[in-house]
Amino acid sequence: MAFVSVARTHIGCKRNLNEDAFLDRPDVGLWAIADGMGGHDRGEVASAKVIASLNAAAHGSSLLARALAARSALCDVNAELVRLGREAPVPGTIGATVVALLCDDKAFMCVWAGDSRAYRVRCGDVQALTRDHSLVQRLVDAGEISQVDARDHPNANVITRAVGADPVLEVDLIQDDVQPGDIFVLTSDGVTRLVTEGELLARLDRAALSASADRIVDLVLSRGAPDNLTLVLVAVPERRKR
Secondary structure, eight states, rough: OEHHHHHHEOTTOOOSSOOEEEETTTTEEEEEEEEEOSSSSSSHHHHHHHHHHHHTTOOSSHHHHHHHHHHHHHHHHHHHHHHHHSSSSSSSOOEEEEEEEESSSSSSEEEEEESSSEEEEEEEEEEEEEOOOOOHHHHHTTTTSSSHHHTTTTTTBBBBBTTTTTSSSOOEEEEEOTTTTTTEEOHHHHHHHHHHHHHHTTTOOOOHHHHHHHHHHHHHHHOOSSSEEEEEEEEEEOOHHH
């Protein structure tokens, strides 16, 4: 299937370094975003290693085989990052969140750890495919705060999973169908903390995917962009009319 995709990344308005990285491989049906953990050393190293590991694992005989290879690659780079963190002059965490999307002409699989997100837009509706691995999401799940309150919570940047954070990496994986006309959206939290799902939807135009990405980036920048921001848009071809 001839997927069409575009990707954008920006340092934002407050950071001195862009610790986000992305993968845009429509030729093999693989896209990903890795977000180096803010406040830790060498976040850009972590995100680059995560993306390189996924790119190297892009090939496989089936969607499931490729997804399992991606998960295995993430576990391998997790071990490497944990080791680097322990061997650093000042030991600490070297990590990154990740969300990866793998597609063929019938289905997709999504693998993630942390608070980088994936959405699917279908028939004018936007659906969150991932669930944040974060402290505030735990509070939402427990009914202690609302989803609206989570956006401005003082611990909104505290994540509970990331590649490189723990010796054993836990990733979530989901699978569902792909339909002609679907649009997938991958984002780092530098986007989703400032832009609602409705605002993402309002700026998407599958006939002008590149312009859509620019509109979303411009919106985040107009709101101060305190973090790095990255997004990938993936359009599934529509059915050809006879």
